[in-house]
Amino acid sequence: MVVVSLSGCSRDQHDHPNLTTGEQLFNYHCAECHGVQGTGNLFNGIPANILTQKSHQEIVAYITTGTGQEREMPVFSAMPIAEAKVITDHLFTLQKTYDKNGSQIKQLLIEP
Numbered sequence: 001m002v003v004v005s006l007s008g009c010s011r012d013q014h015d016h017p018n019l020t021t022g023e024q025l026f027n028y029h030c031a032e033c034h035g036v037q038g039t040g041n042l043f044n045g046i047p048a049n050i051l052t053q054k055s056h057q058e059i060v061a062y063i064t065t066g067t068g069q070e071r072e073m074p075v076f077s078a079m080p081i082a083e084a085k086v087i088t089d090h091l092f093t094l095q096k097t098y099d100k101n102g103s104q105i106k107q108l109l110i111e112p
């Protein structure tokens with residue numbers, strides 16, 4: 001079992017020129033908590049973010065803004081908006097691909 005620390009996260013760093021796709025960026029910045037399939041970890045209080053009711057725009061804002069005091073998820077205030085957008089694109093792809101238990105409901109599109 002992996003115990004995730006919710007504090008002291010230094011994940012809001014963006015010197016990663018080799019990471020370009022939404023999948024790579026999601027896996028780097030988000031999967032530590034939410035899992036590569038976005039199914040979260042209820043035991044650690046991490047929601048399945050693929051089940052979110054938020055819109056694309058709301059998620060981009062949720063990732064990049066806020067004080068961080070009203071929530072446990074870190075605020076990625078240094079993240080470029082363009083990066084938050086491709087990550088959110090990937091989140092919606094995951095949403096169409098996996099159910100909340102991480103079972104694949106559709107074949108993942110393999111990028112060339």
Ligand code: HEC
Nearest residue numbers: 006029030033045046047049052053054059063071072073
């Ligand atoms: C340190 C752990 C952690 C990391 C890293 C993290 N999250 Fe979260 N996330 C949470 C927690 C905990 C919540 C539940 C709400 C809260 O307390 O902030 C959450 C909530 C969310 C929600 C809202 C879900 C809903 O029900 O509407 C979305 C969307 C989300 N995260 C997306 C992301 C994305 C995208 C990233 C990467 C840029 C990310 N998270 C990185 C811990 C994390």
